[in-house]
Structures are given as structure tokens and as C-alpha cells.
Amino acid sequence: MLTPAIVLLAWWFVTPIVQSVVLSFQQVSKFRFDERTFVGLQNYSELFADDAFRRSLGITATFVLFVVPAQTVLAILVAATLQGVARGRTLFRTVFFVPYMTSTVAITTIFMQLFVKGGPVSSTLARFGTPDVTWYADTGMALIFLVIVYVYMFVGLYIVIFVGGMESIPASLYEAATMDGAGVVRRFWHVTLPGLRPYAVFVVVAGVIQAIQVFDQAYVISGGTVLGSPAGATSTIVVFIYQQAFRLNAIGYGSAATVVLLATVIIAGVISRRIAPKEA
């Protein structure tokens, strides 16, 4: 009964994952992918000397640093507001969750129209001092645009996880806090937040691991031109890998960047096991 799964896992997961590591030590011909020579660590040494790669690491880090706190705090606040609402609870949860179920291409395409120069959102925000530009085509705004699209899509998932977490906090804790005269804010601070700790750890770690891999949105805003446009402002690490491997045919070089990505994700995962309390 396990055989089909094992065969498919070995064929389509284990083999390519191992192959990724092997390729990262090879120079692959740009015209014949089966012509490969072992070059040791050369790809890696070139990679870390490559300004474009280092820039993509910086862009990815910036992206993660904006996305993760934004979506985590927003999700906790919305979930806390939803707490105690009985009627309309399902409706709200559905509404918050729909964007997560929707195609990235669709959402990004919609947001591009909302944030084009003179578009409904960009022109409204411009009254409050943001530059009136096409956000996704402006080197200063494109990454912020990606952050907005991304948080919009993922916040619903994390709201639902926090709602689940809040349901696991015993009601007696709230009653006791109220007896002691704690108001809404203090109950949130002293009961809800500590109770959510394992969930928050999970949301932050999963959020980091997810956000490192951002790709679809950046691909769509490049509109079929050079990936990472405008001018490399959205060249995240996966965009960099894709550009190297599938636009410039640098298979070995792209694979080395892939291994760096893989290592980052694994390290993030391992750290999370260390700091996460047992319940998570």
C-alpha cells in the first residue's frame, strides 16, 4: 500500500532534492544540459561575490521583516476582536479566509489595477502623502506593493490559526481576570497573549519560511519582462534563482543559490523546534 507513494516520493522529491545539491557543484553547459563538469565550490564562491545575489538576499530579508510582523500582529488583533462574537462568526471567518484560497495571479492582477498611477487605491493614498506613481513599477514602492499583496493573501490563514488558539484558552482564566478587575486591554495582554504563545511561535516561523519563498507575485508584476523588475527592486532569492536557471540557463549557478535557500529554510525550521514550546 505504501509502494506507490514511495516510488513517487523517490522519483519526484528525493531525486530532484539530491540532484539540486549535486548540480550546485557542477558547471552545466548552457546549450546541452547533460554536459556537466564538476567544479567544486566555484559556483558558491562566485555566488557570494555576486552583487545581484547579495542584493537578493537583502531584498528577501527586508520583505520578510515587513511581512512577518505585519501579518502576525494584524492576525492577532483581528482574531482577538472576533473573540466572543457568536453571530456572524462563520461569515467573518469566511470573508477573511477567501483571499488565501484565491489564485496569486488573480490577486496580484487586481492589486496592480488598484495601485496603478491614478488607480483607486494609489490616488487615495497619494492624498495622504504617498507618491502618486504606479507602485509596482516604481523602484521605491514595488517591494512595499509586494508586501501589501502578500499580507492581504496570507493574513486570513493566520487569523484562523489564532482563532483556533484562542478557543483553547480556558474561559475560567478570563472570568478570574475579570473578577480581579482586569479590563479588555489587560485581559488581552495578560490572558490572551500568553495563551497564544505556542501559536504565535508557529505563525512567525511558518510565516518566515513561507515569505522567504515568495515568487508568484514578483513574477506577475514583472509582466513578462525582466524578472525582478523594476530594476531588480523585487529580485527576491527565488526570483534570482529562477532568473539564473530559466532565463540565463545557468543551471549549476542557480542550483548553488537553491542550496543556500534550502539551508536557510532548514535552519529556520530547526531553530523553531528549539524555541517552540512543546505544545506547538
Next chain:
Amino acid sequence: MAATATRVPPPSVVRGGRSSARRVARMAQLLVLSVFGLVMVAPLAFALYVSMLDRADYLSLVPPSRLTLDNYRFVWENAPVGRWYLNTILVTALVVGGAVVVNTLAGYALARFRFRGRQLVFLAVVAILMVPLQAYLIPLYLQVVDLGWLNTILALTVPFIVNPLLIFLMRQSFSTLPKELDEAAAVDGAGRFYTFLRIGVPLTLTGVATQAILAGTWTWNSFMIPVTMTTEPEKFVLTVGLNSLQAQNYVLPTVQMAGVVLLTIPVVLMFVVFQRFIVPSLASTGIKG
């Protein structure tokens, strides 16, 4: 988690505080939620509205009588949307069908059978779970090229039938079933496969359905794989097709939004119908994964 989902602690109903103050607090609570809900719905509503506007009316408010389906007609006639729909439905159906069979069997075996290497297989599944697709896309592509699968439906389906997360999900579902059921079946002379089919599967239908919905949504929405594996427009799935429309600047925004709606409607409808058990199961797999 499932057990705790039934009762919600109602902190703001907890005794103390006057009732008028409580009512104000409740109103504020609903107001905040409604505003946030509107923000979440607005982009989708915008897409639906714009998709029904005449190009001359773009971004202006018009009475319902001026709304039109011309953009849908245009996109249907000028892009192989029907073809993209068929491709997407076919790919999704094949992946879902295959996934349900393969991952359910594997989850059952891991939950129920004792055999040498079971722990190893399970550890491997959990380890692979952590590896993002982006980290082996290049060799995956090379494998597809070697097999001559580029621009075929095989490239979009075969590699994605088995899924570590879904195996894990099914293993968890089967683990909750009491062992006595199997033993009773064995006493009655039922074989392993018969026990699986007649006792295991019917009792984990929620898990199986969740799996189908997850695999279906992922496949329907997936973009990176099809955009890499298909280059001929008539082989595109909807996401790739829509992106190709979007990338052509001469395609009107109103027409683009018609494409967005065509891509989005099936998933949103399915979600709204089945959300009662999609949302909790997704949230719990999230925690456990």
C-alpha cells in the same frame, strides 16, 4: 483541536460591567470586524464590478443597467479560455484523483502497519515536508525535459500526486481510529485491503475530503510549475493564461478583470460551500505541520 472548537469563551459576556457599556463594546467590536471584512472583500468586489464595465466607464460608478458581459465575451473569443479551462479542470481532476488514492493508502500504511523501516519512511515524509518546491525546481524541470514531458499534462500532474503534507494528514486521521476495529475485522476474516476500504476509509471521509479540497485548490491556483513547464498557449492552465493576458499591455483592464473572475469563481464558490470544514482542518494541519 477539534474538540475545543465547539465552545467559544465569551470574554466580553463575562459578568461585570454595565449592560450599556457592554453593548457599546459589542458594537465597536462588530464595527472593526466589518471594516476589516470590507477591506478583505473590496479587491474581489472591485474585480467583479470592473469586469462588467464598458471600457468607457472604467473606474466610474454606473447604474446596474449599464453593466455588461461584453468583456467576458471578448476574452472568451480572443483568448483560448475554453481550452485553458479544460486544461485546468483536467489537471486538477487528475491530481486530486491520484492524490486521494496514493496519499490515503500511504497514510493508512503508516498509521496501521508495523513493518521494518516504517519509522524511517515517516521521518523521510516529515523531512521532505519542510523542503520548498523552489529548492528543487531546477532538477525537477530537467527531469521533465529528459522524459520529453515539456508542454504535456504529465508534467503538471505526475510529480504532484504524492504529497508529504497530505500523507501526514491522512496518517493523523487514521491514527485516531480505534485499533479494535481492525482487530474485529481480522477476526471476521477480512483481509488488510478489505479492512482499509470497508472500515478505514468510510470512517475518515472528512480527512479524505479535506485532502481532495486542499489538493484541488493548490493545483487550481498553482502558477510556478505550469508557467515553467508549458510554453505553448494552448497548453496553458488558467493562471498562466491569465498572466499572459495581463502581460500584454494592450489588453484592457476591464477585460483583464473578466479573466480574473473566470479564474477565481470556481474556487471561491467551492470554498464558500465547503468552508465549514475546510477552515478548521487547514488551521489544524497548519499547527501540526
